[in-house]
Amino acid sequence: RASGTSTGEAKTALATTLALEDMPDTQAAVSSGELSLEQATVVAETEAACPGSEGAMLEAARTGSLRSLKDKARQTQLAEIDPEELGRRRQRARTFRHWTDHLGMVGFAGALPPEVGLPLVNRVDAEADRLRRHARRHGGAPESWHNHAADALVQLASGSGQGKARSADLVIVCDLGAYRRGHVHPGEPVHLIGGGPIPVSLVKELAQ
Secondary structure, eight states: OOOOOHHHHHHHHHHHHHHHGOOOOHHHHHHHHSSHHHHHHHHHHHHHHHHTTTHHHHHHHSOOOOHHHHHHHHHHHHHHHHHHHHHHHHHHOEEEEEEETTTOOOEEEEOOOOHHHHHHHHHHHHHHHHHHHHHHHHOOOOHHHHHHHHHHHHHHHHHHOOOOSSSSSSOEEEOOHHHHSOOOOOEEEEEETTEEEHHHHHHHHOOO
16 A cells, blocks of 8 residues: 555565575665566566576576566576477467456457467458558548557458468478477477477477
C-alpha cells in the first residue's frame, strides 16, 4: 500500500531479495544501483533454473537492455531442456481463453507452440502492414498499427488475408547430421528462427 505496487510485484521483489542472499555479485550490483530489481529478478530466476549462469547473466544485464537480458535468459533456460521434453511441455502449455469487456468487445489471450504461433503472427504482421500502407495511400483516418493488426487477424481467419508475399512464414534451422540420424549431438543447431530449439522429430514433421 505504501509504495503503490501490486501484491504480485511485492512477492516477486521479496523472492528476489531472498534469492540474492546466495548471489553476492548480483546483490552488490543491486545495492550499488548498477542493476534494477527487475534485472536482478531475471538474473536470479535464470540462476535458479540454470546453476552457474549468474556471471554471464550479470554481464548481459550490465551491457544490454532489459529486453535483451530477458531474451538471453529465455535462450539460456531453453538450452537446458531436452528438445523432446520441451516439445511436450509446449503442447501441454497451449491455451486460449476469451471474454467480453465493459464495451462489449470480445477480448482473448492465449499461447501456442512456436511452430504454430510463429506462422500465425508473421502472417498477421504482414497483413497488418499491408492494410496500414493501403490506408495511408488512400488517405484513411489515422489508426494505430494495433487497429490494423486486429483487422488483419479477422481477414486471415475469414480466408481473405494474404500474409507474407516474398518470405517464409516459418524458418527452420537443422544440422544435416542431426536430421539424418534423428537426434542432436552437442553443438548441432536445431531450432526455429525466433522460436528456440525443437526436436528433430518435429523438423521432419514440418518438412513434410
